[in-house]
Amino acid sequence: MQDSRAETHTSMAAHEVLAVVLQIRQERLSVLLWRRARPPFEKCWVLPGGRLGTAEGLGESIRRQLAQKVDVRDLAHLEQLETRGDPGRHPHGRTLATAYLGLVPADIDPVIPGDTAWHPASDLPPMGFDHAAIVHSGRRRLRAKLSYTNIGFALAPPEFTMSELSRYYRAALGHDVAATNLRRVLLRRGQIEETGESVPSGRSGGRPAALFRFRVRRLEITDAFAVLRPPQV
Amino acid sequence: MQDSRAETHTSMAAHEVLAVVLQIRQERLSVLLWRRARPPFEKCWVLPGGRLGTAEGLGESIRRQLAQKVDVRDLAHLEQLETRGDPGRHPHGRTLATAYLGLVPADIDPVIPGDTAWHPASDLPPMGFDHAAIVHSGRRRLRAKLSYTNIGFALAPPEFTMSELSRYYRAALGHDVAATNLRRVLLRRGQIEETGESVPSGRSGGRPAALFRFRVRRLEITDAFAVLRPPQV
DNA sequence: TCAAAAGTGTTCCATCTACACCCATGT
DNA sequence: ACATGGGTGTAGATGGAACACTTTTGA
Numbered sequence: 001m002q003d004s005r006a007e008t009h010t011s012m013a014a015h016e017v018l019a020v021v022l023q024i025r026q027e028r029l030s031v032l033l034w035r036r037a038r039p040p041f042e043k044c045w046v047l048p049g050g051r052l053g054t055a056e057g058l059g060e061s062i063r064r065q066l067a068q069k070v071d072v073r074d075l076a077h078l079e080q081l082e083t084r085g086d087p088g089r090h091p092h093g094r095t096l097a098t099a100y101l102g103l104v105p106a107d108i109d110p111v112i113p114g115d116t117a118w119h120p121a122s123d124l125p126p127m128g129f130d131h132a133a134i135v136h137s138g139r140r141r142l143r144a145k146l147s148y149t150n151i152g153f154a155l156a157p158p159e160f161t162m163s164e165l166s167r168y169y170r171a172a173l174g175h176d177v178a179a180t181n182l183r184r185v186l187l188r189r190g191q192i193e194e195t196g197e198s199v200p201s202g203r204s205g206g207r208p209a210a211l212f213r214f215r216v217r218r219l220e221i222t223d224a225f226a227v228l229r230p231p232q233v
Numbered sequence: 234m235q236d237s238r239a240e241t242h243t244s245m246a247a248h249e250v251l252a253v254v255l256q257i258r259q260e261r262l263s264v265l266l267w268r269r270a271r272p273p274f275e276k277c278w279v280l281p282g283g284r285l286g287t288a289e290g291l292g293e294s295i296r297r298q299l300a301q302k303v304d305v306r307d308l309a310h311l312e313q314l315e316t317r318g319d320p321g322r323h324p325h326g327r328t329l330a331t332a333y334l335g336l337v338p339a340d341i342d343p344v345i346p347g348d349t350a351w352h353p354a355s356d357l358p359p360m361g362f363d364h365a366a367i368v369h370s371g372r373r374r375l376r377a378k379l380s381y382t383n384i385g386f387a388l389a390p391p392e393f394t395m396s397e398l399s400r401y402y403r404a405a406l407g408h409d410v411a412a413t414n415l416r417r418v419l420l421r422r423g424q425i426e427e428t429g430e431s432v433p434s435g436r437s438g439g440r441p442a443a444l445f446r447f448r449v450r451r452l453e454i455t456d457a458f459a460v461l462r463p464p465q466v
Numbered sequence: 467t468c469a470a471a472a473g474t475g476t477t478c479c480a481t482c483t484a485c486a487c488c489c490a491t492g493t
Numbered sequence: 494a495c496a497t498g499g500g501t502g503t504a505g506a507t508g509g510a511a512c513a514c515t516t517t518t519g520a
Contacts, residue, residue, distance in 0.1 A: 206471030439498030
C-alpha cells in the first residue's frame with residue numbers, strides 16, 4: 001500500500017448500466033432486447049440500458065432508463081447481477097457495464113418501442129457485445145433463487161391459481177413442476193397463502209381453483225442453510 | 234431506445250477495484266484491511282485495492298493490486314462480489330467500486346506491509362467509505378456458498394484432518410460444525426477424499442487422524458437444486 | 467353420468483442431525 | 494490400564510417427489 005496516489009487518482013472509464021429484464025410470456029421465459037440500428041453490432045440485439053448519469057446510483061439509473069427508454073415501470077424485483085470490464089468487450093474503447101436482473105410479473109404487458117422485442121431466453125437471436133453471456137447469468141440467478149427464496153412473487157401476478165403458478169415455475173426452471181407439491185412446499189415455507197377467493201372452472205368443467213397470493217412481495221430467503229444448519233440447541 | 238447516443242457517449246466515472254480478502258486465522262474469520270494515512274477517513278481502515286489500469290480486466294486488476302500492494306499472491310479463490318456506485322459514497326466525487334471476494338488458505342501467512350493488518354470479520358475496527366458493508370457482503374457470500382458449493386477448498390490447506398476442517402467451517406459459519414457429520418456430508422457430495430496418509434497423534438494420545446483433500450480445488454456447485462429438483466425421469 | 471381440473475392423503479426416499487459406541491494411540 | 498481424540502453405526506427428523514384417490518364443477 002505504499003502507493004498512496006491510488007486512493008485519489010482513480011482512473012476514469014466509460015460506464016453503462018444494463019438490464020436483463022425477464023418475464024414469463026406465453027409459457028416461456030423471455031428477455032427484453034433492443035435491436036441496434038448502427039455499428040458496432042448493427043442489427044444485432046442487445047440489452048436495454050445506457051450511460052450512467054452523473055448524480056444517480058446504479059440501481060436508480062437502470063430504473064430510470066427502463067422507464068424512459070423502453071417504458072418498463074413495473075419491475076416487481078430488481079437486483080444487481082454482475083459487472084463486466086474486460087478491456088476488449090467494447091470495440092470503441094474501454095467500457096464497464098454493470099448489469100441488473102429485473103423481473104416483470106406475468107400479468108403486465110408493458111408498451112415497448114418498435115425497436116425492442118421480447119425473445120425466448122432459451123433461444124436468443126444474434127447478440128452484440130457480451131450481452132448473451134449476461135442473459136445467461138440472469139437466467140441462472142433466477143433459477144437458483146427460485147429454489148431458496150420467494151422470488152416467484154416477481155414472476156406471478158398478485159393473485160394466481162396453483163396451476164398457473166406451476167406453469168410460471170416450469171417456464172423459468174425449464175422442467176415440469178407439479179402443482180400439487182409446489183403448493184405444499186410454498187405453503188409450508190410460508191411464502192404463499194390462500195386469498196379465500198376462487199376462480200370458476202372453465203368451459204370444460206373441473207373443480208374451481210383456489211386463488212393464492214405471495215405473503216411478502218419483497219425478496220426473502222425462505223430456505224437458508226439447506227445444509228450445515230446451526231445446531232438446534 | 235430513441236436516444237441512440239446512449240450507445241456511444243457513455244459517461245466517464247472514476248473506477249476502483251477492492252477486495253474482501255478473508256482467511257481463517259487463529260480460529261477466526263479475518264479480513265485484510267489497510268489503514269489510511271490521510272483524509273478522507275484518516276486513520277480509518279479500508280479494503281485493499283485501487284484504481285483500475287487502462288488495459289486490464291477487473292479480476293486481473295485486483296489480483297495485480299493485491300500482489301503488488303499487499304503481497305497477497307496466494308488466493309485460492311476470487312469472485313466478484315458487488316459494485317457500488319452511490320453518488321455520495323466517496324466525499325471527493327463520484328467513484329464506482331467493484332468489490333471482489335478473495336480467499337486465502339489457512340496454511341499461508343502472506344507477508345503484508347506495516348500499514349495493513351488482519352481483523353476479525355465479526356469485530357471490525359472503524360472503517361471508511363462503505364467498506365464495512367462490503368465486508369459484510371463478503372461474509373454472507375462465503376457463508377452461503379459453504380452450504381452448497383465446495384468453497385471450503387479455498388479456506389483449508391491442501392491436506393487436512395476432519396477436525397481441522399470442522400474448525401475452519403466453524404470459524405466461517407459462526408457456529409459449531411460436528412466433524413463427524415461434516416465428513417459424511419462432504420464425502421457423499423464427492424467434495425473430499427482420503428489421501429491415505431494420517432497424522433500421528435499428539436502428546437496426549439488419541440487415534441491418528443486421517444488426512445483428506447478436496448478433490449477439486451476450483452469452485453463447483455455440489456448441491457444444486459436443493460429443492461424443486463428436476464423430475465428424476 | 468362422465469370428463470376435466472383441483473386438491474388431499476399417503477408412501478417412499480434422500481439427506482441431514484444427534485448421539486452412543488467403538489478404535490487406535492500415547493503415557 | 495486408561496485417557497484422549499478419531500471414526501462408525503444408527504435412530505430420528507425433515508422435507509420433497511410421486512402417485513393414487515377424492516372433490517367439485519360443466520356439459
